[in-house]
Amino acid sequence: EPEVTQTPSHQVTQMGQEVILRCVPISNHLYFYWYRQILGQKVEFLVSFYNNEISEKSEIFDDQFSVERPDGSNFTLKIRSTKLEDSAMYFCAQWGIQGYTFGSGTRLTVV
Amino acid sequence: GNSVTQMEGPVTLSEEAFLTINCTYTATGYPSLFWYVQYPGEGLQLLLKATKADDKGSNKGFEATYRKETTSFHLEKGSVQVSDSAVYFCASNTGNQFYFGTGTSLTVIP
Numbered sequence: 001e002p003e004v005t006q007t008p009s010h011q012v013t014q015m016g017q018e019v020i021l022r023c024v025p026i027s028n029h030l031y032f033y034w035y036r037q038i039l040g041q042k043v044e045f046l047v048s049f050y051n052n053e054i055s056e057k058s059e060i061f062d063d064q065f066s067v068e069r070p071d072g073s074n075f076t077l078k079i080r081s082t083k084l085e086d087s088a089m090y091f092c093a094q095w096g097i098q099g100y101t102f103g104s105g106t107r108l109t110v111v
Numbered sequence: 112g113n114s115v116t117q118m119e120g121p122v123t124l125s126e127e128a129f130l131t132i133n134c135t136y137t138a139t140g141y142p143s144l145f146w147y148v149q150y151p152g153e154g155l156q157l158l159l160k161a162t163k164a165d166d167k168g169s170n171k172g173f174e175a176t177y178r179k180e181t182t183s184f185h186l187e188k189g190s191v192q193v194s195d196s197a198v199y200f201c202a203s204n205t206g207n208q209f210y211f212g213t214g215t216s217l218t219v220i221p
Binding site for chain 2: 041101105
């Protein structure tokens with residue numbers, strides 16, 4: 001199964017700061033997703049992205065969040081003005097001919 | 112709607128004991144079903160999957176059978192090892208997104 005690389009693996013940020021989480025695309029994978037897992041809770045869907053557009057988003061994905069994949073490069077999740085409750089593990093996922101693959105995650109800690 | 116319900120943890124077993132983690136789902140349509148495992152400090156790893164009714168997914172001694180009549184996908188292993196200690200997530204997928212259970216933490220003691 002191909003690997004999905006996410007960077008950074010761990011980020012600590014101060015409340016109110018902006019963070020950008022990155023996901024390296026796998027060749028021929030067309031659909032991209034972000035999921036979030038608050039410590040001890042279930043993995044929750046945030047957003048799906050296809051053909052440079054958001055195709056679906058959850059209630060969690062409010063104006064604080066944005067995604068983009070400029071010029072076919074890394075798929076990014078931007079969180080503006082982070083809050084303490086944004087502390088979580090963020091997983092990128094991709095879907096293509098090889099199926100569905102999750103990344104190793106970025107642990108975000110907001111202090 | 113779509114949802115997944117799995118057995119609450121934590122579960123603690125002795126090495127070589129039999130493991131069952133229950134999982135049931137609700138879905139519109141016919142989902143594919145998955146078990147993911149998360150080792151401490153790591154991401155989600157696919158353990159096994161089944162894409163249609165009566166399929167059995169298996170990997171590393173773990174098995175789960177897609178039961179449409181009971182809408183279940185229970186995870187089983189005949190003899191657990193200490194290295195199986197992890198959090199196990201049941202999930203369903205009907206196209207555009209996954210629906211995860213809350214996870215079941217398993218600790219296997221020697």
